[in-house]
Amino acid sequence: MSAYAAMLLADARLPTGGHAYSAGVEPALRAGLAPDRVREYMIGRALTTSRTEAGTAVVARSALAGGSSSGLSPGNGLDDVLAAWAARTPSPALREAAVAQGRGYLRFARSLWPGAPELEELTAVTRPLCRPVVLGAVAVLAAMSPADLVRLVIYDDAATAAAALLKLEPRDPAEVSGWVLDACAAAEPSVAELAALTDPGAIPASGAPQTEEWAQAHAVMNQRLFRA
Secondary structure, eight states: OHHHHHHHHTOTTSSSSGGGOOTTHHHHHHTTOOGGGHHHHHHHHHHTHHHHHHHHHHHHHHHHHTOOTTOOOTTTTHHHHHHHHHHTOOOHHHHHHHHHHHHHHHHHHHHHSTTOHHHHHHTTOSSOOOHHHHHHHHHHHTTOOHHHHHHHHHHHHHHHHHHHHHHHSOOOHHHHHHHHHHHHHHHGGGHHHHHTOOOGGGSOOOOOHHHHHHHHHHHTOSSOSSOO
């Protein structure tokens, strides 16, 4: 089931609201990034912000599965995971976007696994749930390995950017699909390291300050196709 779940979660047609997000591509283009440089942008995200998201998802999965060597028991410690993620995502606009996506994923997960205790654990946290933490819970329910979860998060971010670019600056879809594969390949050497994480404090703090600035400027625009 794990492979099929990963394929489903990485499909842009999944009804979680992901179509409303561009993985920062729209803010970047509006700020002057040339469309031909989106490949570099996607690779850069795979090596920075996507690592933070993937690490957060893996640590959340560990906490909910009760297998953390840091002493987290099922459900306990999720507030710490969310706090660590928020500290590594300083842009309020990006945090709000991730929380909105988290709600969409949670609704979808509840439709697939109604009454699942792992999802009930999420309701006990005091901080707003974000997308990577909910994905961590989904990974537990779908029996998805930590490594598959890391690859899912990285691929989904790159595919979201690619889909947005094709709407904003239409070009050869095959070319842009190749950029997605390039981004995933760039992140592959980090998969094992990220998959082994269990401690919220060890989540990579590999942000991209320029994208945070672009996201904040984008949030106050009244003419935009994507939320972030």
